[in-house]
Amino acid sequence: MPGLGLLTLAARSCHRYNKSMRTFILLLSLLLGTFPVFAQKLPAKQLVRSLLETPKPAKVTETLKHVPSSVRVPVAVPHTVTPPAAALVQQGRTAQTAAQIERLAAEKMLTLRAPVAPKEPTLQETEKHIRESLVEVVGRSSGELMGSGFVVRSSSGKLYAVVSYHVVGRAGNTVAVRLYDATGKPVVYTGVVNAAGSFGLNAPDAAIIELPAAAAAHARPLKVAPHAVSVEDELVVWGTPYVAEGFARVDELKVKLVQSLKIVMDSPDVSDDFNGLCGSPLLDSRGYVAGIYSGHDPSKGLVFAVNARKTLEWLIVNYENKMTPFMPFKLYGRQILQIGPEETVGWVYHFDSYGTLLHKVYLPKYAGEFDPEHTELLFPDVRHGDFLEFEIVKHRAVERTISVNIS
Secondary structure: HHHHHHHHHHHHHHHHHHHHHHHHHHHHHHHHHHHHOOOOOOOOOHHHHHOOOOOOOOOOOOOOOOOOOOOOOOOOOOOOOOOHHHHHOOOOOOOOOHHHHHHHHHHHHHHOOOOOOOOHHHHHHHHHHHHEEEEEOOOOOOEEEEEEEEEOOOOOOOOEEOOHHHHOOOEEEEEEEEEEEEOEEEEEEEEEEEEEEOOOOOOOOEEEEEEOOHHOOOOOOEEEEOOOOOOOOEEEEEEEEOOOOOOEEEEEEEEEEEEEEEEEEOHHHHHHHOOOOOOOOEEEOOOOOEEEEEEEEOOOEEEEEEEEHHHHHHHHHHOOOOOOOOOEEEOOOOEEEEEOEEEEEEEEEEEEOOEEEEEEHHHHHOOOEEEEOOOOOOOOOOOOOOEEEEEEEOOEEEEEEEEEEEO
16 A cells, blocks of 8 residues: 555654654654545545535425316417426425415416407497598599499408499499598599499499509408398498588488398488489498498388398409309299399290280389299299290390290
């Protein structure tokens, strides 16, 4: 051992020095000789490491129990947020029990509020900005009022001015429409009729005009009602009658009949003052466009409109997909004819088997029950051997006649 060698060497050389020096050499030799003995029990590296390191705190174990599903809310937690249990450990609050941690976590989750559902629109909210949603059809050179209309946005994002077919006419016609911004300043756009329906109470009496992208800066599109109105519902109409300056509101329109494209309403005060409203939107209690104004009959106190959703789907969907829309007419479930864009059925005649005229109906002004899917509603007394004759009208001129035998 190195320590014993040092002691032997020290003993041999002690006679060369005085007494004090010999004592110092012996003590030093003893110290150097005994250190390796202790080093065998505690290695030098471990000794140095133990002297340099700070004492570690006692290990604390926390148990987070499963939070019941009744209080569990899926939330995206940022990485910077410390979980409750880890936060308690870091703060030295090691006395918290698992039950307390679970209670705290549950309370935290219960304070999170569920997303607020979008507020259901109302007629009053829509009417606050109705001026920015309406349009006027005006003469391109004179600027004189011709009819009313409104703005919608299709699912493709395009803006359209919806107007009356019998005001603007066939597709391809150039039309000027006037909008108003939030300050009341008029903005006039000249566009082309992209797609047109046809004339009459039982036809899609509407047309669409695509507006430029710049119109999005001030136009406020109306939303089309997802469902048809029901009998006894009350609607209001906003438009520009000839007798008024600016936009006017007509209310107390109660629905009497809803069938196919047609909506019939009665009103306590129907007069010629309603002229100019054709193309106006009919709004339901939520401010949705339920119908498109198509006419009125002062003698009977009736107001007419076409179903907005069916009509605009017929026009916009087919136009944007470059398809030609057709409307089928059926008799007892069998298709007897179909009409295309800008066509309508005018007079319908009922003859018996001998060619005697029994009855006739002018469909564009027929306010009774009628559905193209059930043409038999026009003549419930039709018999075997009779025949019906249909006048197909395009732009108010008879284009062709179709006869259908009842067999």
